[in-house]
Amino acid sequence: MRVKDLHPWDVAPKEARRIQEQLAPKVSLKNKLRQNPKLIAGCDISTSRFSKTGYAGVVLLDATTLAPVDEFHLKGELGFPYVPGLLSFREGPLLIELFRQMPTAPDLIFFDGQGLAHPRRFGLACHMGLVLGVPAIGVAKSLLTGTFAEPGTDKGACSPLLAEDGSRLGTAVRTRTACKPVFVSPGHAIDFETAAAWTLRATGKYRIPEPTRLAHSLVNRVRKSDAG
DNA sequence: GCGACAG
C-alpha cells in the first residue's frame, strides 16, 4: 500500500519531539471509517533483549468474524532506542516498510501503544495513522499519561482517560471481566467512541484485542524460529 | 531536585 514520506526518521530525540509537535495538529478525530469495514489489521514488533534486530508483523482479519485471513512479516534493524514518548521513532520505520510492501490496505489498523494519549498528543497510532492515511487505533496495555476512574468490573465497562486540563485523551476499557483495563485512544481518522467500540468488537476471549494479540503472537513466533 | 515513563 502507498505510504507518505512526511519527514526524516534518522533524527535525535530533540528533533523527534519537534516533529511530533509539528504533526500533532494534523491528526483528525473525525470518523472516516467506511460504512461496513471488511478488513481490519493488527501489528506489532518483537525484539530480543540486547539486539537491534526487530521482527515486524501484520495480521489481517475479517472484520465480522475476526478470523485471520492473511499475515505479513519483515525483519530489520531498530535504529532508535526505546525512549518513553518516542516509541514511533523506534518501531515506525520497520512497520511502515512492512505496510508499504502489502498489496492491499486494511480499513482500520490497531497498534500496540498509545494514540492521542501521549504527552504531545502524538503516540504511535497517530504517527502511523497519518503516514499510512488509514483510520488507526492505539490500544496500550499500560498508561503513559492521563488519569482515569476505575471502570466497572464487567467486560465492556469504560471510563474516560483525561489530561490534566480535563480534556479527553482516550478510554480505559475493560476488555475482559476482572482483568486490568486497556487504554484505547484515537490514532487518526476516528473518534473516541468509535475507537472504544471497535476495540470491544475486536476483542474475543482475551484481554488484548484479536488484531494486536495475533500480531504479537506472529512476531514472537517468527523471531524464535529465526535461527540467526 | 524528584517521580513518571507506551514498547
Next chain:
DNA sequence: ATCTTGTCGC
C-alpha cells in the same frame, strides 16, 4: 519489550 517458575483465581 524480554527474561523466566511457580502460583493464585475464575
